[in-house]
Amino acid sequence: MDGRSDLEKGQVDESGSVDRGWIERAFKFNVDLSKAVSPLPSTCCIFKVPEVLRRQKVDAFQPHTVSIGPFHRGTDDAKFKLVENVKLWYLKCLLRRMTSITLDSLIERMKELEREARGCYSDPCNHLDQNDFIRMLMLDGCFLIELFRKAPDERKQDVDDPIFNVPCMLQYLYHDLLLLENQLPWFVLECFYNLIESDNHVPLSTVVINFFRDSVADPSIFSYRKSESTIEILHIVDLIRTSLVQEHIYDEPEDPINISGLPNHLPQRIPSAGTLSEAGVKFRKPKVLEAGSPGCILNITFKDGVFTIPPLVIDEMTDPLFRNLMAYEQCYHSCTHKITSYAVLMDNLIDTAKDVDLLCEKGIVANWLSSEYASKLFNDLYNDTTVIDFVYKGLCRRVREYLHVHRWRNKLRRDYFDTPWSTISFFAAFVLLILTLQTVYTIQQFYHSPN
The missing domain is CATH 1.20.5 (Single alpha-helices involved in coiled-coils or other helix-helix interfaces)
Incomplete structure (x- = not known):
């Protein structure tokens, strides 16, 4: 008892009668509490990009040509109309080509996957009932597998197919299919792949990686070892990230003395490439790569005053690719912040267009765009992101120690x-x-x- 009257509590009015409005609100509140569940279960792996990240560059997260999954379905029918028609046509051609697959059998199979598939999305997708959701899984899943099947083999491409006879279409699709919001669960894709390509012994992961190698200026950036094909894949963006980071070698010893006073897991700045070069630091790309391995772009080292940085090609795909990979790292609980750490370190090294030019001269950066664009790309890339367990903390410590030890020597050489x-x-x-x-x-x- 708190000593207050029912009138003071708002449960009765001045005449002494019960406040029915309060009872109804209390009842509704209890119903809401009974239905409350976690808004973001651990099964979620496909996310709407947080507004704080989206506002940095909206276009990097927005599909232009095709909607995959529920997030953009029905949002702009005119923009996606062409490919939506292609999806229907692809499914019709598939059913004609493969007599072992029927529309009813596909529907039944997607019904079995519907609940698990819904659980992969951070949004409950209430705007799609069961029939609409199953229709989406069938059209999108069939479209993607047929696309991956046809792209490398012109014999499988129909002369009336706008995906392949309109020159710009594939480039638009490369962009849209690597967006975090534009994904289907991997097990849905594998279901269609196993039905359509039952005689193909090439893993779906290899087929997808080979497709996206044509989307970038340097195909070697994507690598995926067949021996590691048992790694759990959640969707295409997850596969692409895995292909970038799986060969990352941790050569960063723990920092025994925290000379900066900052927590060890946070990124700590180092000077730009131009400033480091003036201080005597050398830059080079790896001399010898393992046979058959393109070299992981994350394997950056610093030893005896020499930065060794694997080459990176900067083109139109670089910015949206990195932004969506970083958004995935920011949202998914099981992702280490490796791509984000790479973006932070490259922003340290690239401060101005002159730093880009220096790294281009050393063969580390191949820039297909302007130096100003490339420097701005890295300066803005990780704005409003969080970096947990910065993977280059040991490297940055060694750079600062080198500068501290060699600063007097360089000053003496420069002045005298x-x-x-x-x-x-x-x-x-x-x-x-x-x-x-x-x-x-x-x-x-x-x-x-x-x-």
């Missing part, structure tokens, strides 16, 4: 040994100092020697 005349002057002054000290010592010995 920059030209032959300055070197001669330094040694002449040194000799003169020695002679002066010797003379003073001799005079002191003369006046203080016993008579």
Whole structure:
């Protein structure tokens, strides 16, 4: 009892009657509490990009040509109309081509997967009932597998197919299919792949990686070892991230002394490539790569004043690709922040267009765009992101230690040994100092020697 009257609590009005509105609100509140569940279960792996990240560059997260999954379905029918018609046509052609597959059998199979598939999305997708959701899974899943099947083999491409006879279409699709919001669960894709390509012994992961290798200027950026094909894949963006980070080698020892005073897991800045170069730091790309391995772009090292950085090609796909991979790392609970860490370190090294030019000269960056664009790309890339367990903390510590030890040496070289005349002057002054000290010592010995 809190000593307040029912009137003070709002449960009765001044006449003493019960406040029915309060009872109804309390009842509704209890119903809401009984229905409350976690808004983001651990099964979620396909997310709507948080607004704080989206606002940095809206276009990097927005599909232009095709909607995959529920998030953008029905949002702009005119924009997606062409490919929606292609989806229907692809499914019709599939059913004609493969007599072992019927529409009813596909519907039944998707019914079995519907609940699990819904659980993969961060949004409950209430705008799609069971029939609409199953229709989406069938059309999108069939479209993607047929696309991956036809792309490498012109014999499988129909002359009336706008995906392949309109030159710009594939480029648009590369962009849209690598968006975090534009994904189907991997087990849905595998279901269709096993039905359509039952005789194909090439893993779906390899087929997808080969498809996206044509989307970037440097195909070697994507690698996926067949021996590691048992790794659980959640969707296409997850596969692409895995292909980028799976060969990352941790060579960063724990920082025994935290000289910065900041938590060890947080990123700590180092000077730009131009500033480091002026301080005597050298930049180079790896000399020898393992046979058959393109080299992981994350394997950046610093030793004895030398930065070794695997090459990176910067083109139109670089910005949206990295932004969506980083958004995935920010949202999914089981993702380490490796791509985000890479973006932070590259932002440290690339401050201005001159830094881009320096790394281009060393063969580390192949820039298909302007130097100004490339520098702005990395300067803005990780804005409003969080970096947990920064993977380059040991590297940054070694860079700072190198600069601390070599700063006096570089200053001495710059101030006193920059030209032959300055070197001669330094040694002449040194000799003169020695002679002066010797003379003073001799005079002191003369006046203080016993008579």
